[in-house]
Amino acid sequence: xxxxxxxxxxxxxxxxxxxxxxxxxxxxxxxxxxxxxxxxxxxxxxxxxxxxxxxxxxxxxxxxxxxxxxxxxxxxxxxxxxxxxxxxxxxxxxxxxxxxxxxxxxxxxxxxxxxxxxxxxxxxxxxxxxxxxxxxxxxxxxxxxxxxxxxxxxxxxxxxxxxxxxxxxxxxxxxxxxxxxxxxxxxxxxxxxxxxxxxxxxxxxxxxxxxxxxxxxxxxxxxxxxxxxxxxxxxxxxxxxxxxxxxxxxxxxxxxxxxxxxxxxxxxxxxxxxxxxxxxxxxxxxxxxxxxxxxxxxxxxxxxxxxxxxxxxxxxxxxxxxxxxxxxxxxxxxxxxxxxxxxxxxxxxxxxxxxxxxxxxxxxxxxxxxxxxxxxxxxxxxxxxxxxxxxxxxxxxxxxxxxxxxxxxxxxxxxxxxxxxxxxxxxxxxxxxxxxxxxxxxxxxxxxxxxxxxxxxxxxxxxxxxxxx
Amino acid sequence: xxxxxxxxxxxxxxxxxxxxxxxxxxxxxxxxxxxxxxxxxxxxxxxxxxxxxxxxxxxxxxxxxxxxxxxxxxxxxxxxxxxxxxxxxxxxxxxxxxxxxxxxxxxxxxxxxxxxxxxxxxxxxxxxxxxxxxxxxxxxxxxxxxxxxxxxxxxxxxxxxxxxxxxxxxxxxxxxxxxxxxxxxxxxxxxxxxxxxxxxxxxxxxxxxxxxxxxxxxxxxxxxxxxxxxxxxxxxxxxxxxxxxxxxxxxxxxxxxxxxxxxxxxxxxxxxxxxxxxxxxxxxxxxxxxxxxxxxxxxxxxxxxxxxxxxxxxxxxxxxxxxxxxxxxxxxxxxxxxxxxxxxxxxx
Numbered sequence: 001x002x003x004x005x006x007x008x009x010x011x012x013x014x015x016x017x018x019x020x021x022x023x024x025x026x027x028x029x030x031x032x033x034x035x036x037x038x039x040x041x042x043x044x045x046x047x048x049x050x051x052x053x054x055x056x057x058x059x060x061x062x063x064x065x066x067x068x069x070x071x072x073x074x075x076x077x078x079x080x081x082x083x084x085x086x087x088x089x090x091x092x093x094x095x096x097x098x099x100x101x102x103x104x105x106x107x108x109x110x111x112x113x114x115x116x117x118x119x120x121x122x123x124x125x126x127x128x129x130x131x132x133x134x135x136x137x138x139x140x141x142x143x144x145x146x147x148x149x150x151x152x153x154x155x156x157x158x159x160x161x162x163x164x165x166x167x168x169x170x171x172x173x174x175x176x177x178x179x180x181x182x183x184x185x186x187x188x189x190x191x192x193x194x195x196x197x198x199x200x201x202x203x204x205x206x207x208x209x210x211x212x213x214x215x216x217x218x219x220x221x222x223x224x225x226x227x228x229x230x231x232x233x234x235x236x237x238x239x240x241x242x243x244x245x246x247x248x249x250x251x252x253x254x255x256x257x258x259x260x261x262x263x264x265x266x267x268x269x270x271x272x273x274x275x276x277x278x279x280x281x282x283x284x285x286x287x288x289x290x291x292x293x294x295x296x297x298x299x300x301x302x303x304x305x306x307x308x309x310x311x312x313x314x315x316x317x318x319x320x321x322x323x324x325x326x327x328x329x330x331x332x333x334x335x336x337x338x339x340x341x342x343x344x345x346x347x348x349x350x351x352x353x354x355x356x357x358x359x360x361x362x363x364x365x366x367x368x369x370x371x372x373x374x375x376x377x378x379x380x381x382x383x384x385x386x387x388x389x390x391x392x393x394x395x396x397x398x399x400x401x402x403x404x405x406x407x408x409x410x411x412x413x414x415x416x417x418x419x420x421x422x423x424x425x426x427x428x429x430x431x432x433x434x435x436x437x438x439x440x441x442x443x444x445x446x447x448x449x450x451x452x453x454x455x456x457x458x459x460x461x462x463x464x465x466x467x468x469x
Numbered sequence: 470x471x472x473x474x475x476x477x478x479x480x481x482x483x484x485x486x487x488x489x490x491x492x493x494x495x496x497x498x499x500x501x502x503x504x505x506x507x508x509x510x511x512x513x514x515x516x517x518x519x520x521x522x523x524x525x526x527x528x529x530x531x532x533x534x535x536x537x538x539x540x541x542x543x544x545x546x547x548x549x550x551x552x553x554x555x556x557x558x559x560x561x562x563x564x565x566x567x568x569x570x571x572x573x574x575x576x577x578x579x580x581x582x583x584x585x586x587x588x589x590x591x592x593x594x595x596x597x598x599x600x601x602x603x604x605x606x607x608x609x610x611x612x613x614x615x616x617x618x619x620x621x622x623x624x625x626x627x628x629x630x631x632x633x634x635x636x637x638x639x640x641x642x643x644x645x646x647x648x649x650x651x652x653x654x655x656x657x658x659x660x661x662x663x664x665x666x667x668x669x670x671x672x673x674x675x676x677x678x679x680x681x682x683x684x685x686x687x688x689x690x691x692x693x694x695x696x697x698x699x700x701x702x703x704x705x706x707x708x709x710x711x712x713x714x715x716x717x718x719x720x721x722x723x724x725x726x727x728x729x730x731x732x733x734x735x736x737x738x739x740x741x742x743x744x745x746x747x748x749x750x751x752x753x754x755x756x757x758x759x760x761x762x763x764x765x766x767x768x769x770x771x772x773x774x775x776x777x778x779x780x781x782x783x784x785x786x787x788x789x790x791x792x793x794x795x796x797x798x799x800x801x802x803x804x805x806x807x808x809x810x811x812x813x814x815x816x817x
Contacts, residue, residue, distance in 0.1 A: 068570035071523065072563040078533050079555055082548025086617070089548070093541020094765040098773050101538040104531035105780045112527045113791055116520035124794055164766070169541075171766040413549035415617045424556045431560060435567065442574050 008418040009409050012084040015425040017394070019076050021387055022432050026070035028386050031145055031192060032199025033063045034138040038131075039226065045131050050454050051219040058451035059203060059223075060118075065442045067115065069435060076428070084421060088401055088411035095161050095172045096151050099179070103147035111140025145195075146188050153184035155402050156393070157252045163405075170405065183252060186245040187393075193238040194389065197349060198382040200231035204356065205379035206447045208372035217366060219451055224365055224375075228356040235349045242346065243300055250301040250309070253403060255319070256396035257301055258312045259330045260339045262287070268308035272296035275340075280333040285313075323404070330398040338392040345385045352378045472770040473760040476539035477747070479777060481740035483535055484603070487528035488637075488736055489644075489729050490788075494518040494525055496645015498565065498592025499638070501585050504649065504664060508578075510657055511585055513799050515572065517652040520795050522569060524788055526562070538773055542616055542763035543747045550610060550618025551602050554625055558598050565591025596641050597634040601625055604633030607683065607743050609690045609751025616758060629682055636679040639672040640735065643712070644728040650721045654798045665716045665724070673709040676731065680705055680738055687742035691749050698742045705734030 037060055044052035078100070081089050089096075114136040121130050154161075160177030161170045172178060204227035207220040250257045257263075263270060264285040271292035279287030298307040312329055319328035352374060359365045401408040497518050505511035537544040548555060564587040572584035608629050611620035646668055649661035680702045687693040712727035743749070747763055750756035764770070 064570055065574065068567050071526075072566040075530065075533075075562060076559055078530060078537075079548060079559060081537065082544045083552050083555055084549070086545035086549035089537060089545040090541050090616075093537055093544060094769045097534065097538020097541060097765060098769055098776070100534040101531065101773055102776050102780075104527060104534040105777065105784060108530055109524065109527045109784050109788075113524040113788055116523055117791055117794060120516075120520040121794060124797075172769045172772070175768075175772045413545075413552075415613075415619070416549050416552055420552055424552070427556060427560060431563065435563075438567075438571065442571065446574070 006409070008416065008421050009412050011418055011421040011425050012412050013408065015084060015421065015428060016080060017391075018425075019073065019080065019428055019432070020394075021390060022436070023070065023073040023077055024386060024390055025383060025436075026066045026073070027145070028191070028195040028198040028382065029066050029202065030063070030070050031141050031195025032197065033059060033066075033202070034134070034141045035196070036199050036203060036226070036230065037063060038134045038138050041131055041134055045127060051222050051451075053454055054219055054451035055223050057454075058219075058449075059206075061446050062202075062206075062443060064115075064119065065439065065446065069439055071112070072435075073432070083424070084413055084416065085401075085411050086413035086415075088406065091169050091406050091411070092155070092402060093169075095154055095158075095170050095178060098172065098175065099147045099150040099154075103144055107140050107143035107147060109140075111137055111144060114140065142192060145191055146184070149187045149191060150179055150184045153181060153187050154178055156187075156397055157181065157183040158402055158405055170402070182248055186241075186248050189241055190238070190245050190389075193234055193241060194382065194386050196234050197231055197238060198386065200227045200234065201349070201352075201375075201378050201382050203227040204231065205376045208375040209447065211366055212369060212372040212376075216450055221366060224356075225360060228353065228360050231349070232353040232357045235346070235353045239343075239346055239350060242343075244303075246300055247303050253397065254310050255312070255315045255328060256330065256335070258310055258315055259332045260335045260392065260396060261297055261301075261309070262332050262336050263297070263309060263311045264313050265311040266308065266314055267311065268298070269295040269306045270297040270301070270309040272300060273336075276336075280336065282329070326399070328399060330396050335392055335396045338388040338395065342385045342388040342392060345381050345388070349378070349381050349385070352381070472767055472774065473539075473764045475774060476535070476764070476770060477740070477744065477760045480532060480535055480539070481737060483528055483532035484740075485733050485736045487525070487532055488641075488732050490525035490528060491522070492596070492641040492729075492732055493644045493648040493725075494522040495592040495596050496641040496643065497649060498588045498645070499642045500645055500649070500661075500664065501589045501592075504646075504657065504660055505585065508581065511581075512573075513653055513657060514649065515569065515585075515588075516799050517649060519569060520791065524791060526566070535773075539765055539770060540747060540758075540760070540763045541765060543758050546612065546616055546618050546758060546763075547602075547606070547748060550612075550620065551605070551625065553622040554598050554602050558595050558602075561591040561594040561598070564588075565595065592641075593638060596637045600634035600637035601630045603739060604630040604683075606748050607691060607739060608686055609749040609754075609757075611752065612748065612750035612756040612758065614753070614756055616756070616762070629686055632675070632679050632682065636672075636675045636735070639668065639675050640728070640732055643668040643672040644725075644732060647712075647716060647721065647725045647728050650716075650719075651725055652799055658798075662716065662719060662721075669709075669713040669716050672731075673713055676709055676735065677706060680735065683738055683742055690751055690754070691742065691746060692754075693742055698738055701734045701737040701741060705731050705738065708734060 037056055040052050040056040040059065043049070044056060081096075114133045117125065118130070118133040118137055121133060125133070158170070159181045160172060160174035162173050163169070164171050203223055207224040207227060210216050210220040211224065246257065261270070261273060262276065262279050264279075271294045273287075274291040274293060275289075276287040276291070277289040278284055279290070295305045297309055299305045301307065301309045312332075316328055320326065355371055356365070356375065359368050359371055365371070397403055399407050399409070401411045497514050501511060501514055505514050533544075536547075568584040568588040568591070572581055572588070575581075602625065605625045608627065610618065610624045613619040643665060646661050646665035650658050650665060653661060684695055684698050684702060687698055688695065708727050708730035712724055712731060715724035715727050745761070746757045746759050748758040750758070
């Protein structure tokens with residue numbers, strides 16, 4: 001491959017990685033805040049207590065600021081496949097297309113239509129029907145995530161297809177296997193839990209910011225309580241669920257796990273490396289410094305403390321026998337640290353949630369200044385974990401774009417020059433930087449406001465006369 | 470074979486859905502600097518499309534997804550080939566989408582003015598480029614024998630495609646102006662009607678020019694006869710002329726139906742003229758992408774047909790309901806006048 005062509009691949013990869021990560025700042029928040037808003041509004045509906053309505057409006061505004069940017073950046077994802085990855089699109093369109101089309105028709109439309117009804121429908125719909133709209137938004141966001149992850153899971157673990165020798169393309173032959181394979185169930189559960197934690201820690205952090213200043217204490221005590229009730233069990237469930245996902249991946253993509261653990265040779269039992277310096281490249285397989293927990297990797301990867309975990313070297317030889325000469329090893333340093341950032345921050349989340357739970361139980365939440373500071377900083381934890389998790393799953397699949405079938409370097413648009421990809425990368429990086437700054441500014445601004453008073457004005461769209469059509 | 474025809478038809482339907490629905494919210498965005506004289510006007514205009522634009526835009530997302538699913542080769546060649554145009558469309562749509570949620574989120578006049586302009590720029594630029602891009606599918610672009618795009622950004626621009634872009638913009642502006650006559654009250658409604666009356670003949674003339682040229686292009690480069698393309702052209706002509714009279718006669722609902730019908734007929738004309746090709750190759754006509762050589766296998770098409778048969782009616786139902794919920798007029802300063810009070814009692 002010529003230098004310019006490989007530059008085009010690199011640039012296209014950078015663009016995909018950056019635009020996906022940027023999109024994935026907002027998506028988990030939407031996945032998690034939609035149900036939390038539904039719960040808040042339901043509590044108001046059931047109890048008639050005004051603070052729940054005020055919280056619904058307050059966090060609803062934060063939700064919408066992000067929702068807009070999620071929608072706007074989602075379109076880029078859809079178009080990008082065809083623009084930068086036309087060989088990939090042709091190869092997988094038959095399999096990949098149906099979930100994307102179902103996502104649009106079955107999920108995204110639901111979300112987009114009912115979000116409009118929810119925002120503008122406060123005075124036009126009966127309270128019950130209006131409450132139903134936020135539940136439909138919730139349903140839409142979760143379904144949407146499911147179908148997108150169906151497509152991604154197929155890239156990780158292709159099932160339910162056959163190769164058409166005439167066209168050289170993959171063709172679906174079992175839609176149910178594609179839609180309900182283990183990989184997508186794990187990936188979806190993992191992403192939903194991540195979303196709930198992202199939103200939970202955001203609500204908790206914002207609530208604590210207000211509590212620390214003694215502002216709107218009545219209202220935000222309830223918000224903090226709700227958030228802790230959500231994140232305390234779920235952060236623990238996520239650790240457990242994530243580790244089971246790991247066992248599944250060991251089976252489906254052994255190389256990903258071996259690379260993630262920088263495990264060069266097959267071991268039984270295998271220890272888990274907590275921290276290491278060196279040992280990340282073929283020429284330097286032995287770390288100069290290493291802290292290990294004996295047998296833990298065997299447990300994490302296989303579910304048994306004496307399980308056998310295959311190493312990078314034998315897997316590389318095996319891949320060469322199967323697919324021909326080449327390098328089948330992902331960027332080990334990148335995936336090793338992504339996994340650890342994700343897991344360590346996940347553990348930190350559990351501790352923070354436990355701390356909050358304990359304070360809640362002792363009814364000391366309002367006076368715990370240090371916890372309130374920590375909770376504010378804790379907003380960042382899930383976002384960073386989400387980033388790391390996404391890098392791990394995508395970088396760990398390399399050099400494949402479709403595992404075992406299509407290499408990333410063969411997936412790009414051969415007719416699009418490096419210059420063109422570079423231009424669009426530049427455009428997106430500049431545009432997204434500006435958007436991120438504005439979003440951050442708006443989030444800070446609205447997170448510091450008092451929740452809107454209820455009664456009189458203050459809701460969008462007062463009752464209107466005269467039908468127009 | 471029949472499945473390919475079905476999905477070609479469905480794509481025509483999805484693009485029609487996108488142009489008819491997002492068409493009016495693009496139109497409202499275009500008219501912001503003209504009709505939005507003060508902050509109240511602009512607020513009303515934003516509010517008139519606020520609950521609707523997002524659902525409207527999903528038609529595009531679905532059209533994109535359906536092209537990917539049903540005609541992967543078409544999707545791959547068109548999207549990688551029309552790269553710069555699509556990049557521009559994405560940027561325009563992104564700033565436009567954000568203008569809806571972000572404009573009202575800060576108090577400064579400057580902030581609001583900037584976001585209103587972002588909306589307008591996106592509302593003019595995106596349909597202009599979509600018109601150019603879709604018309605290029607028919608007018609022909611260089612395609613290699615391996616079905617990949619062999620041209621450049623410049624191949625999208627010629628008299629015909631640029632006229633297509635302008636025609637789409639004018640039609641959308643008219644569609645948006647008529648929509649505003651339906652959704653607003655008082656002075657803004659009057660001015661919208663005035664603007665619509667002015668736009669209607671212009672849109673009709675340019676639209677007619679584009680459609681006749683389409684028939685010529687279809688004959689010259691795509692091996693088509695005048696029939697059946699002439700049928701939707703005739704419908705478009707009747708609807709466009711109807712729109713001129715209905716706008717002037719202040720029959721707002723009917724005028725909106727007429728502009729919607731015109732847009733439907735324009736999209737249908739384009740698709741009828743394309744069939745059975747999806748992307749015409751010029752100069753090597755034999756390299757053209759067709760519904761057969763660009764499509765997915767029957768299994769995927771069957772699955773999607775079942776999905777579409779179940780979901781499309783549901784989607785249409787709840788989108789129609791949304792339009793019903795947001796049928797009331799906005800922002801009339803004379804909302805307290807006797808006429809409107811009666812309207813409120815009887816209809817609101």
